[in-house]
Amino acid sequence: MNRFQLATACTAAVLSIPLWLLADERVDLSAIHRIKAEAFENSKVMDTMFYLTDVYGPRLANSPNYRAAADWAAKQMKDWGLTNVKQEKFPFGRSWAYSKFSAAMVQPQYQPLIGFPLAWTPGTNGVVTGEPVLAVLATDADLEKWKGKLKGKIVMTMAPKPIEMVTTPLGKRYTDSELTELERAPEPGASPFGIGRPTAGQPGPGGRPNFEQVRKFRTKVTQFLKDEEVLAVLQYGYTGDGGTVFGAQGGSREMKDPIPPPMVVVTPEHYNRIARLLDHKIPVKLEFDIKAELIDEPKDCVNIIGEIEGGRKKDEIVMIGGHFDSWQGGTGATDNGAGSAVMMEAMRILKTLNVKMDRTVRIGLWGGEEEGLIGSKEYVKEHFGDPETMKITSEHAKLSAYFNVDNGTGKIRGIYLQGNDMAKPIFQSWLAPFKDLGATAVTIRNTGGTDHQSFDAVGLPGFQFIQDPMDYMTRTHHSNMDVYDRISKGDLMQMSAIVASFVYDAANRDEMIPRKTLPAARPRRTDPDADEKKGDKKTAPATAGSGDSR
Secondary structure: OOHHHHHHHHHHHHHHOOHHHHOOOOOOHHHHHHHHHHHHHOOOHHHHHHHHHHHOOOOOOOOHHHHHHHHHHHHHHHHOOOEEEEEEEEEOOOEEEEEEEEEEEEEOOOEEOOEEEOEOOOOOOOEEEEOEEEOOOOOHHHHHHHOOOOOOOEEEOOOOOOOOOOOOOOOEOOOHHHHHHHHOOOOOOOOOEOOOOOOOOOEOHHHOEOHHHHHHHHHHHHHHHHHHOOOEEEEEOOOOOOOOOEOOEOOOOOOOOOOOOOEEEEOHHHHHHHHHHHHOOOOOEEEEEEEEEEEOOOOEEEEEEEEEOOOOEEEEEEEEEEEOOOOOOOOOHHHHHHHHHHHHHHHHHHHHHOOOOOEEEEEEEEOOOOOOOHHHHHHHHHHOEEOOOOEEOHHHHHEEEEEEOOOOOOOEEEEEOOOOHHHHHHHHHHHHHHHHHOOOEEEOOEOOOOOHHHHHOOOOOEEEEEEOOEOHHHHHOOEOOOOHHHOOHHHHHHHHHHHHHHHHHHHHOOOOOOOOOOOOOOOOOOOOOOOOOOOOOOOOOOOOOOOOOO
8 A cells, every 4th residue: 555545545534524523522441341341241230239129129218117227228338438428307397118028919810919018008907808899089079979988988089991902012222223313413403302201290281291280180189088987908010010019199298288098009800800700790809908108217228328538529529329219019129229239339340450540539328219309309409509599609610521320220221411511522432442342422401200300400520321122111110020030130230330430431531421501490380280299200190099109
């Protein structure tokens, strides 16, 4: 090859390199190699998963299990050598736990019922047997219709659910074409959210969920059922079938709210059988034995915090986190033991390797996320600023970025920019070493319903990773199948390597991550159309008397 041909070839090669690689965004591939090796060859992430789920799960916020899990996680982080490990309190409300559940149809034939009790509802004080009655409670007119007719009954508050044969896989990974589409910016004026997002709640104006009206009606139904002196309430999960039961809360953590009767959620097939028998006037009797406790003290829940102290810029912070709490149907594996375990593993990797990092790295494992991002909101308000007033603290200027994981067991496939154009070339550079592991997508789109929003709300760079959907929304999310066996070991190892690498890159970058314009203050809305959970990724519709606050 002559000099002209060589020059031409070199020019062509340079022109073929993506523009983001030509930017001055250095990536220490030697450090990334060490991080990958530790993550893939000496992983402890599944050990952490075991303790968070099989030993300490489920982890309902502020429950005894949650507190035991928090103590374990704090001790584990100290054993790894993290500093400033602590449990920071925030106001939450009453606790709840259950220690026994048995449900069966005993007439006309015996059949065990697959299900579990709903959170913040009482036990039965021993075995109770009663007749079910189908009394759908969805409107004020329904309450008037059934007034005075339900005493001593087991009330089925939902219409039977039609079940269709599933002909598509429950779990999936993103295809290349789907990731390409996800990277496209929304059309001006269109929703800023990503593809495949589930809808949430009952629609308010413009099709948005109207959570405040749902909450108020739920409280009214709870008081109605209590006044009627019903024996128990029976419902089914809003999604899922084939023995998978989805459910969350039936009562309230708020001390001021009424305590409902015992409430049970079962698989829809069992619910439907009971409803068909009643429709044919065949006598039915159900039997329940539930031990559950509403615990008034302590009223404070905790976030678990730990750090790896930085070097020459140790007063500046890079944060990672995910929510630590779960619902009670399973053991909180995919939601969000996976995210918690990955973040803990990322900290372990960095501490084990003793890599040099200029900035301090801080982990936050949040409580009360399922009830409305409570833990992360309170942490942000205490340390960085109040979104209602936009009065910010001195710490606000010191946070470079916050990275969050909360979408189950799926591999990281990229990251949501949350509207931050300036971060795009940075994150493209940081993801480049993981292209062969499937992590490529950087999208300007937003995603909602988890703790990065608490940081974004006060103008801090808060980001959520894009993950493969797997069977998160179809099988495990808030269900009795949210257990250790639904976790993919390889996926968590991949996630741990990417998170640890992002942390290393952010901690050693010359400058902090660029910020969007500081948002305006957002005073709390008190009108009935308030929708503080706009864009929530996680909530099932809420019918009268049932509950998933998310």
